[in-house]
Amino acid sequence: MTTKFTPDHEYIRVEGSTGIVGITPYAQEQLGDIVFVELPAVGKALKKGDEAAVVESVKAASEIYAPVTGTIVEVNSLLTNEPGLVNTDSEGAGWMFKIAISDASELDTLLDADGYAELTL
Amino acid sequence: MAEMPTEDLKHTPLYERHVTAGGRIVPFGGYALPVQYPTGIMTEHKWTRDNAGLFDVSHMGPSFLTLNTPSGDAEADHAAIAAIIEPLICGDIAGLKPGQIRYTLLLNDKGGALDDLMVARSKTPGTLFIVVNAGTKEGDFARIAAAAGDKATLKRADDNALLALQGPEAVNVMAALVPPAADLGFMQFGEFDWNGTPVTISRSGYTGEDGFEILAPAHMSIALWDELLVDPRVKPIGLGARDSLRLEAGLPLYGHDLDETVSPIEADLGFAVSKRRREAADFPGAQRILAERDGKLTRKRVGLLVEGAPAREGAEILDASGNAIGTVTSGGFAPSLGKAIALGFVPPEHTAIGTKLQVSVRGRSQPAEVVPTPFVPHRYFRKAV
Known part of the structure; x- marks a missing residue:
């Protein structure tokens, strides 16, 4: 199991040919209290970098981008009623969507944990 | 508003306190101010509704307009100073009692809002206490000073610190800090003494809660801020919660819900067009505003x-x-x-x-x-x- 990161603070945890996507603890800390999460439709095809979801804090809306090209296979519907899970457990219960990865080689263009850690120093 | 390079931003006297407390500093009205502290907007908002929140609003524009040659007759001097400001606004200032504050609007000739502001009658005859918004203060002060001509002098007090203490516990905190100020009613103000320092305190705010705004000399502001925060009922609150609190209270924010095209009637601020002024139709844009009041909007x-x-x-x-x-x-x-x-x-x-x-x-x-x-x-x- 590998986890990769984007410079926009999304993580993708790879499990076979599927990636579980959310935002990093650093990102949730920067955004503050999340009050609303808009999730993509299951079945939606996205290209790497496309807008996939939106998280709203009290103050502002922020876009979440698809870290890789693929198709949405599942979304975390718990976030509809409990958007605060993104704050309390962004890498666990606060995941946002699962994407069927079209081209695994795109993962190589993303940051590894050390590379991402350097970015947020 | 557009982001400004941080080095061009002005600091309030409490800037170092915000940084030390872990405040996330953002540009607002030309000042570097905390949007939130580490606990976050949601917690700060609820704390203010349940306890008492302390806000640094020193970016705003407090000022005093004073008659140059008072007659010594308190009523005549108040009438004279009111006559200077009234042509710019839609509020009845002549009718204020000593210590009373009025919310009003500074209007252009078309009846559009140049700013919303507080005008208060001081207990010192011939003096008004005026507080305008940060983003508009240069223009407002120039306009008021021009209207004053050689009859009165506008003394800016925006180099002082202005703190807002808001929430249901604010009155109990004030009762310990400056006991006589706790006797003020909503929209009343006065001059008080805090440990030998003169402070101007009004019972007003921008959260919908009971509370106070305290104008204090800059050099004493850190001591005042620290003393207020010693009280466990008080926590510092950033601009983010200030905005969510005022929005819940239905209070307009200048530059967003009000601008030069918006009239008091359009903004549902008809109460700010005082009865006497309405009947005299003697304020800027009166024709439009009175027609709108009759339903033509x-x-x-x-x-x-x-x-x-x-x-x-x-x-x-x-x-x-x-x-x-x-x-x-x-x-x-x-x-x-x-x-x-x-x-x-x-x-x-x-x-x-x-x-x-x-x-x-x-x-x-x-x-x-x-x-x-x-x-x-x-x-x-x-x-x-």
């Missing part, structure tokens, strides 16, 4: 309860059949309600309470309903003057 500010994602400033408002009818001017999430709320302008035929409208958020329509404002009831402490 094209848009009016309403409160909206929004279903789903918050509709932010700029979001389109649609009628039930999807026709664009207006725009959201302030919107966000209401922490006290757990729902999205907004202020916006729509034609008068869509302003009845209960009207079902829609808002467009990221290209999708969401239900919205016209509701009364304030969204969260005001809890002011009113008292006869």
